[in-house]
Amino acid sequence: MWILAVVLRWSAAGQDIAAQVNPGGTIDFQNTSAGRWYFFDAPQPSAAKMYRVNSSGTAAYVWGTAGQFQADPASLVQNRIFQGEYLRVECQGVGIGTTVVIPFSYTPAGQRYQFKIAVIDAPKVTAINIMDPSPTAAATVRWAVEFDQSIVAVGAANFGFGNSAAIAGVSIASVTGSGKSWVVTANTGTGTGLLGLNWKGHASEAPSVPAPFTGQLYDFSILPLFSAEPQSVFLLASQSTTLSATAGVRGGGAVSYQWYSGSSATPQSAVAIGGATGPSYKTPAFGSLGSYPYFVRATSTPGTYRDSVTAVVRVVAPPSIWMHPSPVSLTAGQSTALSVRANGTPPLHYRWFMGAKGDTSHPVGGDSPDLATGELSANTLYWVEVANDAPSLNPVQSNQAKVSVGTGLFPLVTLARAPLGRRLSPDLLFVVLDSEGAPMPGLAITVTGPASGAHAQFPTGNSTSGSIQADGYFHAPPAVATGDPGPYLFQAAAGTLTASVQAINLEASPRLEIGNSGDSVAVSWSVAARGYVLDTQVDGGPWTPILGSAEETGALLPKAAGNALYRLRFDLP
Structure with missing residues (x-):
């Protein structure tokens, strides 16, 4: 428990x-x-006590039983506090969170008011932690001091040292900070042993922090201390490296070195390297892949030494790519996966990029040999860099792979026709262009027509599939007009792209009728003969077209000068 006196x-x-x-x-x-x-x-x-105290704050008047108020209506002396005097309230035995209440008035019979004294928990130190490496030989060290609420005016008088080893010359150099976080810097003097920082209690800080707190310790060791230790490194086969370390002793003094092959975690199994007795050691060139551990022992006096951390020399094989990402063709709105495969000392690491090879401004994907592109709307280039745990030594770049994105499917024939039982003419022909206007050989395409009514049959049925050929086109196989005469549509699909082509099945043998009508010849036929040509032959001469590709079902023609024959002929384009 602590007592805190406050004057208001x-x-x-x-x-x-x-x-x-x-x-x-x-x-x-x-x-x-x-x-x-x-x-x-x-x-x-009632656990609270109240006193009337003189104007100097040094002597309490008897107020009935000491500390207990007793009314004194006879003299009206003991129940009042005059100008300059003090009301003293003691809160021993009053619990945290309790408010002590004392009624009073500014006149003998006036309105009553209250003194209200809230008992609150005092601020606390929550941590005093070391901030610098330990063990240490440093001339100054720091502690981080944390409070559970904001404090002002923290000073050196609040602190003391835990200095059981009696290290000489220890002092506080500075106290800085604000709020809940402060830093104490100390001069460490001379000598070895453990040194801690403790909170002694209230001094000038506000609000008051009365409870003491014991902080962490620094170890000012008698052993050598490393200010620089050997670092692990990656090498390629046939390379060597130089390992270095620096050690010292608190207060100065000579340090000797001995390098070992092995781990400092199991020094009894390590092998001392002959002649390696300086702060640096150059390894031989390594002919085999693998991991080679080393450490150095720093000694100040016989039997007084410290071992460094273990530095591992890792000799690795650089990665080599044996399967590069391949070009891909797809259509707008589709995605694809790209892959690379490589050899080398594992683990291998992958960095994918979008753009031309060497352009690292647009990294994509993760550390994986496979990349999902997501949906694409235009041609895009990708490449990948492969490395192992020695990336500065041996990254390797793949070839760039182009993902060509088709943005348009176009028929080069807009109308095909044929009499029933005959091959449609012309054959269907399609092209797919990418976002740069180039054809896309190899892209899959399917052409489908109706299965009944007016339709056509490919060798595989009413549908045919294939790929855009090397010349940039898809040449559909021949289709035969089948079923009923009349128009219909072929639907072509390449990925997300679609197009249609109109086709017409013509009557196989339209019936032709001829009759005289005065000075004219009336010619009629049984069906609309679009795609047919009406020819005439006079007196055995050549056939001459007189009406071409008509939609009509008849015509009135002038009489020929001789014997005339008439025919309907399918008009091949």
């Missing part, structure tokens, strides 16, 4: 008076108003 001077009148105190603490209220304070009852709870 109060000159205002006509209001309650409030204050805070730590558990077990004492608080004095000085009456600096122009009048008197009159009291009518003892403090609540």
Whole structure:
């Protein structure tokens, strides 16, 4: 438990008076108003004590039983505090979170007010931790001091050292910080042993932090200390390296070195390297892949030594790519996966990039030999860099792979026709262009027509599939007009792209009728003969077209000068 004394001077009148105190603490209220304070009852709870204290704050008047208020209506002396005097309230035995209440008035029979003293928990130190390496031989070290609430005016007087080894010349150099976080820097003097920093208690800080706290310790070792230790390194076969270390002793003194092949975690199994007795050691060239551990022992006096960390020389095989990412063709809105495969000392690491080979401004994907591109709308280049745990020594770059993205499917024939049972003419022909306007050989395509009614049959049925050929086109196999006469559509699909082509099945043998009509010849036929040509032959001469590709079902023609024959002929384009 701790006792905290606080003095408040109060000159205002006509209001309650409030204050805070730590558990077990004492608080004095000085009456600096122009009048008197009159009291009518003892403090609540009863564990609190109240005193009338003289104006110098040194002597308490007898107030009934010491510390207990007793009304004195006869003289009206003991129940009042005059100007300049103090009301002292002791809160020993009053629990945290309790408010001590004392009724009073500014006149003998006036309105009553209250002193309200809240008992609150005191701020605490929550940590005093070392900030620098330990063991150490440093001339100065630091501790981080943390509080559970904001504190001001923390100073050197708040701290003391845990210095069981009696290290000479230890002192606090500075105390800096604000709020909940502060830093204490100390001069470490001379000598070896353990040195800690402790919070002694209240000095000038506010709010008061009365409870002591023991902080962490630095070890000022008698053993040599490393200021620089050997570092692990990666090499390629046939390379060598130089390992280095620096050690010293607190207070100065000579240090000797001995390098070992092996791990400092199991020094009994390590082998001392002949002639390697300096702060640096150059390894031989390594002919085989693998990991080679080394450490150095620093000795100050016989039997007084410290071993460094273990430095591992890793001799690795650089990665080599045996399968590069391949070009891919797809259509807008589709995605694909690219892959690379490589050899080399594992683990291998992969960095994918979008753009031309060597352009690292657009990294994509993760550390994986496979990349999912996501949906694409335009031609895109990708490449990948492969390395192992020695990336500065041996990264290797793949070839760039182009993902060609088709953005348009175009039919080069817009109308095909044939009499029933005949091959449609012309054959269907398609091209797919990528986002740069180039054809896309190898892209899969399917062409499908209706299965009944007016339709056509490919060798494989009403549908045919294949790929864009090397010339950049898809040449559909011949299709035969089948079923009923009339128009219909072929639907072509390449990935997400679609297109359609109109086709017409013609009557196989339209019926032709001829009759005289005065000076004219009336010619009629049984169906609309689009795609047919009406020819005439006079007196055995050549056939001459007189009506071409008509939609009509008849015509009125002038009479020929001789014997005339007429025919309907399918008009091949």
